[in-house]
Amino acid sequence: MKERMKKGFTLVEIMIVVAIIAILAAVAIPNFVKYRRNSQASACVSNLKQIQGAIEQARMAGKTDYADADLFGEKGYIKNAEKPTCPAGGTYTYLGLDDTSDPTCSIGKTLDGDDKSSWHILDKGGE
Ligand SMILES: [Zn+2]
Secondary structure (H helix, E strand, O other): OHHHOOOOOOHHHHHHHHHHHHHHHHHHHHHHHHHHHHHHHHHHHHHHHHHHHHHHHHHHOOOOOOOHHHHEOOOOOEOOOOOOOOOOOOOEEOOOOOOOOOOEEOOEOOOOOOOHHHOEOOOOOOO
């Protein structure tokens, strides 16, 4: 009788623990990925707003053309800041002062077409 009282866990107990951990991971990981993606999109939109603001300041100041050094850095409209970069690795496009279209990120709507909070664009349609 004494030999049956071994210390440790049975296979069923270990399987239950592993199953619980698997369920928790299955719930948590997709949410983590989604929150990370959406926070990167928010940071990107914030950068686009800053770039747009700097370009509008250049336009207001009567400049006819500008370089990145006019917008960012020591003498730029965004002081003491490097040119903002997309946290998800997109590249920014912004046109000359005569073009009033919004600055854009190369990622745009490509990450999750339906989920506006993942879009890297300035105008999300009345948000
Ligand atoms: Zn972006």
